Amino acid sequence: MTILGFSKDVKHDLDEYVRIGRPTGDFLEAVLENDLMLSFARADEDTQRDMFFIVKYVYNILPIGCYGNKERVTSWIERRGMMGAMAEGEEKDDDLHEK
Numbered sequence: 001m002t003i004l005g006f007s008k009d010v011k012h013d014l015d016e017y018v019r020i021g022r023p024t025g026d027f028l029e030a031v032l033e034n035d036l037m038l039s040f041a042r043a044d045e046d047t048q049r050d051m052f053f054i055v056k057y058v059y060n061i062l063p064i065g066c067y068g069n070k071e072r073v074t075s076w077i078e079r080r081g082m083m084g085a086m087a088e089g090e091e092k093d094d095d096l097h098e099k
Contacts, residue, residue, distance in 0.1 A: 005053030
């Protein structure tokens with residue numbers, strides 16, 4: 001457990017999902033998609049115990065556009081997270097400079 005109240009592995013998986021859109025495991029996918037019952041069904045004993053802290057981290061730290069429902073999660077993964085969003089922004093900036 002970390003100072004956040006849940007495992008470093010879970011934090012790492014969430015941070016990589018945000019940063020590069022790396023798909024998570026089934027448990028975190030259900031958390032990110034806001035599916036409470038499926039989250040608990042997929043959680044092991046430790047993550048069930050830590051669920052409050054995991055959800056608190058998602059809600060307070062992660063960008064709003066990367067969680068909440070299946071469509072947001074799928075879109076976040078497809079655009080490769082923050083790195084993909086930044087690259088898209090750079091491409092748009094380049095388009096502006098070319099005109």
